Amino acid sequence: MVAGWLPLLYVELVWVRAIAERHLRIERPALALVAAAALTVVCLRLGQLSPRMHRTRRWLTEALLVTAALASALATLGLELGRPLDRMTVILAVDRSRSIDMVSDAEARLRAELTVAERGMGERDRLGVVAFAAEARTEDPPRPRTSAPSPQRVEVGRDATDLAGAIRRALAELPSDTAARVVLLSDGVATRGDALQAAAAAVAAGVPIDVVPLDQRTMPDVRVVSLRMPPRASENEPLELRLVTSSGVDTEIEVRVSRDGKPLKKATARIQKGEDVLRIKELAPGPGLHRYDVEISSLDPRADEAPEDNAGAAFLRVRGTSSALVLEGDEGKGAFIARALEDAGFRVEQGSTGAVPADLAGLAAHDLVVFSDIRASDLAPSQIEALASYARDLGGGLLLLGGDRSLGPGGYARTALEEVSPLSFDLKQERRRASLAEVISIDYSGSMGASAGSHTKLDLANEAAARSASLLGGSDRLGVAHVDTSNAWTVPMGPVTDPAATARVIKAVRVGGGGILVDLALDEGYKALDRERVNLKHFLLFADGGDAESMTGCRAKVASALARGITTSVVALGRGSDVPELEVLAKVGQGRFYLVEDATRLPAIFSQETILASRSAIHEVDFRPSLGAPGAATRSIDFSSAPALHGYVVSIPKARASVHLTGPEGDPILASWSVGVGRSATFTSDLKDRWGVGWTSWSGAGRMVGQLGRDLARRGDDPRVR
Structure with a gap:
């Protein structure tokens, strides 16, 4: 009975800190009293055993029952034995x-x-x-x-x-x-x-x-508190920019003013200790939304040791003729659209791929942007995001046109531009296309561990492969292998039933070692594709342009695979010594070759390649569009007299989109919707010398473009509000 009360006694001594819990610990001390009472009851019951029981039998019964009860009590209390940590x-x-x-x-x-x-x-x-x-x-x-x-x-x-x-x-x-x-x-x-x-x-x-x-020291600092100016003005109206500065001492500063990213003026001024106000005179520029940036720097470096806070910005909306920016991948072939917009009262600027603004500030001056036939891989991710933000956040109008370098075929699936488009570029919903089996072999040798911005090259390649997986439909099959001196099947060939889980598996792969053995990658990829029973088979190889090994005999392998119905495309990262041979492999395999120097563009390239491999995104057939939902773009135009269009990019309308023109099997040709504070539209054919050549001489097309531009463009100010 005494043993039953020992755990309770130990708990009490620890609780009053009479002894330390060094070698023995009880996990559930609150049960100590219950355990003691239970053991007491057991002992009392044992005292009531029959006196006629044989002494040996009685002794064994008491010993075993007390031992079992004590063990149960200690297990209930959670007795733990150990030794003090000395680390x-x-x-x-x-x-x-x-x-x-x-x-x-x-x-x-x-x-x-x-x-x-x-x-x-x-x-x-x-x-x-x-x-x-x-x-x-x-x-x-x-x-x-x-x-x-x-x-x-x-x-x-x-x-x-x-x-x-x-x-x-x-x-x-x-x-x-x-x-x-x-x-x-x-x-x-x-x-x-x-x-x-x-x-x-x-x-x-x-x-x-x-x-x-770590206490911060007080640093001498000159900073911009704010830049203030009127939010609206008329063209050539005198303006005053008020620059509020703060300084710890009286000092001379240099002031630099830029508008829409271009330097405007530079001057020196003296500011007082504390807050001071500088007034800068300016005339309102041409119509549109303009951004003014002001930077200051102290002429005495000792007066400003924290230059990070030396800039300010403000926006100005100038009333006047609406401005449109026409960006066409084929230089000079946006003339028809530009002319139609000018006839509708727009002031038009034209440009090609190199004229795509680098950021939102370059787009803000325009009320409408027309975007046609420019690949996603030719743009930085920040430029694509800026185009989307221009419509969604700044209220600008965005018109997307079709072509083999636009929409899905241009690599814009799963990008910010698709998010603001009224149409989805997702090929997996396209019911008419043939099934595709694709193998993506990714170089994960040591060179892929190099940084490309905030990610490694391999991280971006994995993200690109994951995006390709998300584009495939239920009847498609995908295999993803990571290759260095051996071939590891990250995603064995099969249907993509759970794109999110597939993406997690791909993105979890880390850098291996050695260089990629191209012959091994081809052998394993072709072997997997040979077992598939689908209409289309495609192999995509991603390799470092300067670290691709074992390419002897690869041309024959690619040619043999082509004879068995397998096409081959190659993505080379960096201008290395192996680039020429990798390009030859793509030509032999009747695929496409991509030379990439900016790894951040890999996701767009992989998306573009997956859609092109499915051979479903472009539908070239003569047709005349039919009227759908009424809208400003098609008002009072007789489309029964329209010439035939010769092709379009297949896409899927989103739930809230208004489809104004439809093509074969009800596919959308023209759709629009409101996105954020702006509007966007997509015309899935083109208006130049390929699919829409007949429309460039039809007056109804020019009228449609003008009315569509007015419907999409940023709304002007209410003349009654100042």
Whole structure:
């Protein structure tokens, strides 16, 4: 009976801190009283055993029952035996955000704290480093004192400070077999995340957090507080830009003014300590939306040690004739559209691929943008996003025209431009096309680990393959292999039943080693395609242009595959020594060759190649469109007298889209809708010398373009409102 009360006695002694929980711990101490009572009842019941029972039998019965009851009680209490931990893991979370630049000798202090931590370590202790700013990454995994620190320094985005992310990353790095602490070295200026919630998670895990504050020094600074100007004006109306500055001392500054990204004027001025106002005279330019940027710099560098805040911007809407920008991939072939818009009262600018504005500011001056036959791979992702944002966020009008370099065939599926279009470029919904079996072989040799912006080359190639998988339909089949000196089937050949799961598997692949063995990639890919029973078979090879190996005899392999109905396309990354032979392989395989120097364009190229391989996106047939939903674009036009169109890009109307003209089997030819604060439309044929050559001499087409332009263009100001 006494043994039954021992756990309760132990719990009470620990609770009053008379003894320490060093070698013995009870997980559920609240049940100690219940266990003692239960054991007492068992012992009392054993005392009531019959006196006629044989002594040996009685002794064994009592011993076994007491032992079983005691074991059950200890199991219920959760008795744990162990020994004190004599190892400590310390994770230093180091702030690398931009605000640390304002801390005096920040790097020296960080090195000193790291040295102090190492000197205080025992032989079995571990030390790790987590670097953080906008995100947190492990720079040096926990290591013993005897191991040298990692020479690498991870890159993190410096435009924010996420203390919560740093704490969670540090907790994730702590091993379970040691005591632990987290040391936070930061100025404490958190701009994202919930640091208190993350600290609560550390408390719950029993991990203390120490903080070493890095105090910012007061820096001399000259900055732009604001740039103010009237939001609207008439052409050539006098304007006044008010530039509000702040400075710690009286100083001379240089002021630079630009409009729509082009330098406008430059001057020097003297500003007073504290806030000051500079007035800049200007005449309102031509009609449209214009952006003014002002930058300042102190002529005395000692007066401004933080130049990041030396710029301001403002927008001006100038009333007048609407402006249209016609961007046509075939230079000079946008003349018909330009002429039709001019007849409708637009002021028109024309350009080709090189004239596509680099950002939103270059588009803002126009009320309407016409976009025709320019491949997605010829543009930076930021340019595609700017076109979408122009309609969605700035209220501009966007007209997309068809062609073999536009819409789906141009590689715009799953891009921001498709999002703002009233039509979907998704080929997997196209019911008429033949089934496609495609193998994508991706080079994941060591050279693919190089950075391309914020991602590695392999990350972008994996993203591109995942986007291609999302474009395939239920009757299509896909295989994805990663190849270096061996061939690894990341996605075995089969239907894409769960695009999201397929994408996760592809994106999880990391860099391998060696160079890609092209002959191995071809053999394995062709072998998989030979087993398929579909109408179309296509092989897409992605390789480093300077690190493709074992290409001897590959021309014969590609030619043999073509004879068996398998086409081959090649994407080469970088202008390396292997590019000429890779291009020959694509020509022999009657596919397409893409030379890519900017890895961020890989997703658009893979999408374009997948759609072109399906041979379904372009439908070349003579037809006359039929009227659909009424709209401003088709008002009062007799389409029964229209010449025939000779082809169009197959697409799918979205739920809210208004389809004004339809073609064979009800396919949309002209559709429009409102997107965000603007409007967009898609004409799936063209209006130049290929499919729409007859329409370029038909007056109804010119009228349709003019009415459509007026319907899409950014709305003018109400003359009654000033």
